[in-house]
Amino acid sequence: MTDSVQHDSAVLVHFSLKLEDGSVAESTRANGKPAMFFLGDGSLSEALEKQLLTRKQGDKFAFTLEPEDAFGPTSxxxxxxxxxxxxxxxxxxxxxxxxxxxxxxxxxxxxxxxxxxxxxxxxxFNHPLAGHRVQFDIEVLEIDPVLEASDANSVS
Structure with a gap:
């Protein structure tokens, strides 16, 4: 396990995703199941990955992404x-x-x-959050956690 998030890290996080009006669009805290982000696999926006880089276990932080850096503009x-x-x-x-x-x-x-x-x-057919500024509240729980074989495919 490394002590900070790198370009190829797997990061276990709790996060809340809020819209401009303060409403919560998604939260891992609500169901008590953290999410695993894999940096460098193309599933996260470059702006989101940039916010995660160099963070350490236990870090709690918030930031806002513009539509083009989050879920894209409405097409x-x-x-x-x-x-x-x-x-x-x-x-x-x-x-x-x-x-x-x-x-x-x-x-x-x-x-x-x-x-x-x-x-x-x-x-x-746009993503429901396309065209919206979104605020992330993230807590880094673990960096490059050791996954059991049965968990590796079920955590996303």
Whole structure:
């Protein structure tokens, strides 16, 4: 185990993710299950990794990321319009509902129903936090923890 976070570290953290209005979008403290971040694997934004670098076990800190450094800006290309008949098998779509849609190659993509107007249904495929400034409150619990083989695949 190293004493500070490096470019290729695995970091076990508790974090809260808040929106500009102070509402909590996600918190590992709420369910008591910390998250494992793997620096350098491409899953974290460069700005988030930069905030974690050189931190030590026990560090508690907060910072705010702009949309382009967090979940990206809202893209109008990811807002799609569907005909109501395309929802016949799924039932009546409700504004705010999250539904899974089949993408290319059989993959599934979540989309949020933004508007239902007559025969037209508007679905937003942007990340729900896209376009938002977000505040992270992070506590570093452990750096490069030794994982049991059964835990290595279940912690993300």
């Amino acid at each position: 109008p290309d990811l807002i799609q319009y569907f005909s109501r008949r395309e929802f016949n098998d799924a039932g009546e779509p409700e504004v705010g509902a999250i539904m899974l849609f089949s993408g290319r190659g059989g993959s599934e993509m979540p989309g949020v129903i933004r508007e239902v107007s007559g025969d037209s249904i508007t679905v937003d």
